Amino acid sequence: LKLYIHTPEGAFLAHYSRQGLARVNFPSGDRSAKPDETVGQPVSAQVKAWHGLTTTALKEVLSGRQPRKLPPLDLSCGTEFQRLVWNAMLKIPAGGTSSYSGIAGDIGRPKAVRAVGGACGANPIPVLIPCHRVLAAGGRLGGFSSGLDWKRKLLTGEGVLFL
């Protein structure tokens, strides 16, 4: 079940499962900007409530603030390792940062730095799961699957400095 979220940065697309928010896509460039819904289907009250939370949280992060409340997240698409990484990233506050090696240490696999990078790239809910706050060693920017411009923009909005 997919619903759009309109923001000043474009229309994000949120996917909901029975369990909660399962995925968020960045604005895809195409201007199929419809009001606030897409692939039909009756929207349950449950999902409407989740979508409200998602929308609010997304806008908060986009404006550099710490979200008050997140909808339930459905991370069942990930492996156990990936969920460890994603949960670790959720603990990074707005305006804060970590590093690939920092996350690796947090989850008790200090040598899995490279694999952490892979898990970041597999993050199904960017922005809300702040993969953009993970920098490379030495404060260097590192990578970003959805485009480094997004990473730079999000970090700058949160007042974070990087090389």
Add this chain to the structure above:
DNA sequence: TAACATTCCGCGC
């Protein structure tokens, strides 16, 4: 098995 959103170390400039 190959492919990575890494990191560390050693060189040469």
Add this chain to the structure above:
DNA sequence: GCGCGGAATGTTA
């Protein structure tokens, strides 16, 4: 100090 090359390394499809 900075950039480049290469090795070590864990996870995934």
